[in-house]
Amino acid sequence: MAPQQARARAQDETQTQQRPRRRNKREDVLRKASALIARHGFDGTSMRDIAAAVDMLPGSLYYHFPSKEDMLLAIHERVVTDMIADTEAAIAKGTTPWDRLERAAVAHLKALLGSGNLVTIISPNFAEDREELNQKLKAHRREYEEIFKRLFEDIDLPDDADRRLLRLQLLGALNWVPVWYSKKRGTSPEKIATSFVRAIRPDAA
Numbered sequence: 001m002a003p004q005q006a007r008a009r010a011q012d013e014t015q016t017q018q019r020p021r022r023r024n025k026r027e028d029v030l031r032k033a034s035a036l037i038a039r040h041g042f043d044g045t046s047m048r049d050i051a052a053a054v055d056m057l058p059g060s061l062y063y064h065f066p067s068k069e070d071m072l073l074a075i076h077e078r079v080v081t082d083m084i085a086d087t088e089a090a091i092a093k094g095t096t097p098w099d100r101l102e103r104a105a106v107a108h109l110k111a112l113l114g115s116g117n118l119v120t121i122i123s124p125n126f127a128e129d130r131e132e133l134n135q136k137l138k139a140h141r142r143e144y145e146e147i148f149k150r151l152f153e154d155i156d157l158p159d160d161a162d163r164r165l166l167r168l169q170l171l172g173a174l175n176w177v178p179v180w181y182s183k184k185r186g187t188s189p190e191k192i193a194t195s196f197v198r199a200i201r202p203d204a205a
Helices: 003-040 047-053 058-064 068-091 097-114 131-154 163-180 189-199
Strands: none
Touching: 003 047, 003 058, 003 068, 047 058, 047 068, 068 097, 068 131, 097 131, 097 163, 097 189, 131 163, 163 189
């Protein structure tokens, strides 16, 4: 092998080794930043705080994210993307429109309860005082909300039923559960979500 080829191969191997490390570091930054922002709020968390949590210099964070806003968007997109995947997987197991809605409601509630403090980040009111940022966060959520819009279009309801209000009623009830939910009460997320859906179902026994 010629010296020039050897150097090129060595350089390629070095870059290949560095990519996983950089990717893992980025994931670590996202994980630690999400916990801090969820706990202390967006304005209450500085890039210095995040850098300290991942043992980096503050300036080094900008290698992974141009700004704190970009970091928040990456966190929010990750959470919403995971919720979309989980909900779509649950819907795929349904056999009827109402069954699919129940499964989607259960998946939604489990995601909220399993996200810990992250539930605050995906709240519609999280960045309402920052219009540009809030619009980008809404764009992430819009794809997820479309899932429930489709589900409500498919279920059997009286002709005069307002599907939009019923959808907002269901999601509002589910989104409020993390505020009061306690495992000690013995009511499972499945039972809670299912009961909420059946409360709006005309033919529920």
